[in-house]
Amino acid sequence: MHTKIIATIGPACNERFMIKRLVEQGVRIFRLNFSHGSAGDFEHIVRNLRSVENELQHGITIMQDLSGPKIRAGELKESPLSINVGDELFMGPSDQMDRHDPYLPFDHREIIKDLKVGDEVRVSDGGLSFEILEKSGQVLKLRSENSGIITSRKGINFPGLKASIAALTTKDREDLAAGLDMGIDAVAMSFVQCPEDVSSAKHVIEKKGRWIPVIAKLERQVAVNRLEEILRIADGIMVARGDLGLECPLSSLPTLQKRIIAACNQAAKPVIVATQMLLSMVSNPMPTRAETTDVANAVLDGTDCLMLSEETAIGEYPVQAVGYMREIAEEAEKFFFELGTSPLEPKKQVSENFIGYNACLLADKIGSKALVAHTDSGATVRLISSCRPRQTIFGLSPRWDTQKFMNFSWGVVPVHISEEPQDHLQRTEKFVENFSGFLSGEDLVITSGHPKPGVESSPTNLLKIYRK
Template sequence: MSRTKIIATLGPASIDRVDELVRAGVSAFRLNLSHGTHEWHTHAIQKIRALSHEVGIMADLPGPKLRLTHVREGTRLERGAKVVLTHGEGVGDEHVLYVDYPRLARDVQAGERVLIGDGDVELVVDSVSGSDVLCTVVAGGDVASCRGVSLPSTRLGVSVPTERDREHIAFAVDAGVDLIAASFIRDEHDVRAVQREVQAHGGDVPVIAKIEKHEALEHLDAILDVAYGLMVARGDLGIEVPIERVPLIQRRLLMMCRRVAKPSIVATQMLESMLTSPTPTRAEVSDIANAILEGADALMLSGETAVGRYPVEAVRIMERVASETERSGELEGPVELEGRGMGVQQAISHAACILAHEVGARAILTPTASGSTARHVASHRPSQSVLSISESHATLRRLSITWGVQPVHTSEFGSLEHVLKGLMRRMRERGDVASGDLVVITAGVPIGIAGGTNMIRVERVP
């Protein structure tokens, strides 16, 4: 299997094929809480847990996504035409469109842009009168019920998490998901607000910040400082900012995550053509490879596995491309990260990778309570296997989106010598190592306490 992790979104096309998807290469599943009921998602979680205690589950919150309400079938906006956006009850047409956001007229100003759907329909605000927003159509096209509405130059007065998000967070914590992805994050305060809501329900589920708002780009360092990791949500991001900026933003975000050893996810349209085609385009294959070469920890499939005709085939293609890219040698050996100011943990993890490379070790073992040691080692993309050993299933599942980390559950935590003796036996039985192989062990001593990586050791497998 590839060392780059694959996240698959569950949906009608894949709910009965969870086992096939895992065998094909999926390490974590995404539950898109914008769709489906809590009952449906509970059923999905039960199916995943029945299959494996090592596969991660990420609940993706809807966030403050604006949408059109009901629109008359066949409605089309022509360039140069006038249209009113408003909040209220009614069926929209080419003259009036209803948006499910009560503060629309309070937040927008004349001259600001309004994008509908994937940005193919563009309006510009002429004026605001009461609850009505008068717009001119700049780029025309078809509009339909429930299409998204984006305001790329408007600061919305909506709170994160939304009331709907709060309901989903309560469900997700109670259901025992491993990660929560927070949508439309604008700054670190939004991330902290989601984290507080998680804690209010008695949870400690890590929060992934989805970068898809233009405001977030001004607060990336602060967001990354408080979030567990980042998702490059290229769909809405490509609407919020000029599309030609998206590749450079992606590259920047992936490098930022590697520098601080936090997981990064690249999402949206990775294999979009495989919604209906059994084979991808050449551009999609290149997109996957480039994301890996830029340092992505995980790649995410959305509609391809949720509603596409070829969900398992899409995972297989992604796994094949990832494996071939990794075999190219471009990622081998510890990677020097320019400008990285190293603390003790980063320096020891870096040294462990160099040591493993120099002595020809078969694997790097990272006994861990929180997963931090494994993430720091993996950030250097060592050629050796990174085996994360923990007595916590939750910790191991959180690592399901971290590049190259293989989970190993154990209940043998105790003294370092006791742990190493048991680990060597387990690794040999699993086929990860053979007698005579060298392995590098890095961990925090005493074993089993979160934080504080402070030890490197080289052992020969008996």
């Protein structure tokens, strides 16, 4: 299978024997949701993951998902609060609650400052929509557009608003630093609005003397509007459809997903599709027909990874959920190749892109067993992956951080190799000769950096057909 599966760790699958079963089903990336804990709560899980990794000899990537700012209502005077169409209520800081009725406490003063008359406010996972009628200091007067109920601590969304609130909270900074000490391999960042948000996380990582990829979660319309800028600095993108579906019209979410995935493919950056992929399997042993279609369409759209959340974290059938996701993805990939659309030509016609593209073309024309690419940073492997070849891509690197990042890329099998011999081409050929998965007489397409005499290293500049 070329598409990667991400499983969220939770009570249903945090023990070693369950983690092992998920790895055997094909999971290579495990998500730790820091909205529901801190580093200390995940230490034993990380030990279990590393133990399984060592036993099965499959490289496992541990992705920390930061909680970000929790934009929620406070405690209501009376919960639940019933709302009818046209009802008016007030929203603002909790210390103003006794002066207004009915009142929705909301203690994010930075966001209130950015709101203006006419803006939309959505409450209770988007179930209720309000228009701002008046603004008096920190207190807003709202009018309901529909009917429903509000309970305490419900999430609140402000479609299209660029809020003056940091994506990386104090808790996030502490969690990220602790996660790095614990040995996480990647971090997903919530509430990203602009490239500067991603930079703030990278700065924390650099101060710890490490490098790990930062995955920007697209949950806000303002982030989608600045996708190209965010892509230039982020190492990958997550289409977080839950909150994103509250920020934009639900009818536009499918096409928005396709546009985001296409942009990531063109930039050769891995992309994850998340939220409610197989949600019914939290309590049912098999998915709905609509869910199987949703998963397949994400694969056909070009996603690198599919992510399971509640399905594996708290669901009754975590192993079965992964199994169904794998089977659906495999069937979708078969159809993708039947369409004859692979390998895909890069939009940007520059030399680096065409090395990867021509490697895929060559592999396709000669029926190569696989593509084998030596890479230090992983960039060459991501370029090859973005062309979506039929063949498996073996990404060879002596760097552990590069190998862990390659787990996010479609069709890539990361391989750790020695730094000897010094010549990258010789390293690559040595791997081919020693790897039992390649038979004598089989052709492979390999890429590597071949420096000029007197130069120690080189970017990828060599493309070769190698017969074992």
